[in-house]
Amino acid sequence: MASGVRVVATTALVVLLAGGAYATADAYDVVPGMVTLAPVPAPPNPFPTAPGAVPAPAVTALLGALDPAAPAPSPAQLQGMVAALVADARMGASTGVVVVDGLTGDVLASNAPEVPHIPASTAKLVTAVAALTQLPASTTLPTRVVKGAAGQLVLVGGGDMMLAAGAGDPTAVDGRAGLADLAAQVAKGLKLAGTTTVSLGVDDTLFSGPALSPTWAASDIAAGYVAPVTALAVDVAKIKAGEYPPRYPDPSLAAAGQLAARLAEQGITVTGTPSRVTAPAGAAELGVVQSAPIADVVQYFLHTSDNTITEVVARIVAVHMGLPGSFEAASKAVLRAASELGLDTSGATLVDASGLGAGSALPPQLLVDLVRLSTSPTHPELREVATGMPIAGLSGTLADRFTTTAARGLVRAKTGSLPHVTSLAGTVVDADGRLLAFAVLADQTPDGGQLAPRATIDAFVTTLQACGCR
Incomplete structure (x- = not known):
């Protein structure tokens, strides 16, 4: 099935991104950032070892906003981490990975970034971005x-x-x-x-x-x-x-x-x-x-991974673009909207907007580009995409993941799950305060369900957060 639907109450969120700098409203860890009122857990075990239990320490004071001058991690070290992830037997034989600098867009590490993989529910990012670029955020139905x-x-x-x-x-x-x-x-x-x-x-x-x-x-x-x-x-x-x-x-x-x-x-x-x-x-x-408003509806389907509502929004986009409100037209419409933003959609195929159907394939690079665009100060209309994704260990389809790691509250990502497919695409703030965008798509995972590949991906992202690799 596609990523599980878990309805969790959401709070209105605002991301302020001006002049190329990050300034994140995250006082209660509802937006990933350096400002927090939540307990700060101990560092995780190094990847690929699964993180251990973390005691609950005292609540921390407010810290400063993210620093755009924070050092970027070493590509060589990150590439080694990607290589270890891809080689892990729990990920199967087909894994696409991209990690980019959230500020510059530079690719820091990758594996098969342009090769289309089955996206599962990470495909919902395409519809989310299309909706908020094609329709005014205040649009109602x-x-x-x-x-x-x-x-x-x-x-x-x-x-x-x-x-x-x-x-x-x-x-x-x-x-x-x-x-x-x-x-x-x-x-x-x-x-x-x-x-x-x-x-x-x-x-x-x-x-x-x-x-x-x-x-x-x-x-x-x-x-x-x-x-x-x-x-x-x-x-x-x-x-x-x-x-x-x-x-x-x-x-x-x-x-x-x-x-x-x-x-x-x-x-x-x-x-x-x-x-x-x-x-x-x-x-x-x-x-x-x-x-x-459509902006709230987009946040809803990203947060809950609701397949039906994603399909509805994609059809609304199609109708707005003068196309029929059908599966075929909606899938074409949302990819066309991504292309109109200047993103490379070559190799991308969607048979539906939710990622539930058999036959969709997206390159990891396209998903990372969508994520990074949602955090860009040049696209403030997309902030509901950045803030609508679930937060590690706290909300949505990530509420029960990363709960015992230092990455809790510092990862915001869209999940994806189908038989033999596990994916995750989003952002993470590393130990030096640098924002990274990432996508991991594994579409030939071994028998045994989601637990093993999810734990492996979560450990990888946790290590990205703890790295500060220079």
Whole structure:
């Protein structure tokens, strides 16, 4: 499966990157940096030995901001560390690695940097960067009800698959817009017009093509790792609560059924069963609710590694670029957006935006370039990518990794996991205060699951953090 979905509350983060210098708002270790209020653990064991347990020392005082004059590590020493990582039997026979200086972009060490590897969920970085360069950060996705033909209402999906069944929560990303709020708006207008009985249609034609990718394993779909991708849904089409719940086979119609129930609570009777229709051009709008801003949605899918929401955002990018809202067009759109930023996408192939499908391949160098771009002062619109990635030992899909190492709180990275694939791409602040960007993609790992390759990659990144190699 793709990187596990772990919903963790997030805090609004701001990275200030001006004049080529680093200045990171990380007082509670919510952003990697030298400023910390968290316990400082003991140095880790050298790579490749797994780190040992770390006692909890006293809380430290605030330290200064990252120094752009901090020395860069020795490429020769880092190359030796990369060689040891690649040679480790736990990584298998195919590992691509790149480590670059976060400030200059100089490659400090690498192995097969231009060779495409299966990215798993690190592919979500492509969609994240594409979304925040193609769309204003404040973009929201509307869910509307308009007048249809002869007493019919039409629920029109605008791409929000995180609708709340009840009232929306203005502080949430998942559940920002609520069907109860939408029903209240609609019912008010209907009652003023003397209407209390309607039929209901749903228009989800914003997206096209199959809702399930043919590249997804049937077992992954059945396990709830992804939902059918449609233009609207309640709670990402979950039938019941849980980390990997079963999903509605038709999220749009399920959402329409929920709206019918909310309308009934407002005294509006919905006759018959909701069905698919096309909303009339220029139809009068009776109500609308808006999703969280796209910048928050991007942080959400990076933090939780949610496959479905990543696919939704990629389709929104495609539609914005004048392409169909389909798997094929969305995959092309996000790579085109990366190319328009001046990044080398040669050799890159995406069959979906989430990294769940079979057939995607990305060079490690492209992932590092995306990460570094997100921290660049010349691209402030991408700061939500830099701050949206999970933090080592503290949040998201890295909450249970690096917990006993000195790298805890100093690594922010996107995880990736599929059978025989383990990947990690992000940033780490080394012992000298230098920011490094890295990508590790291993796509032929041995049998035995994720534990061994993850531990090996984590030990490598921990050693990068502790190095200060000069």
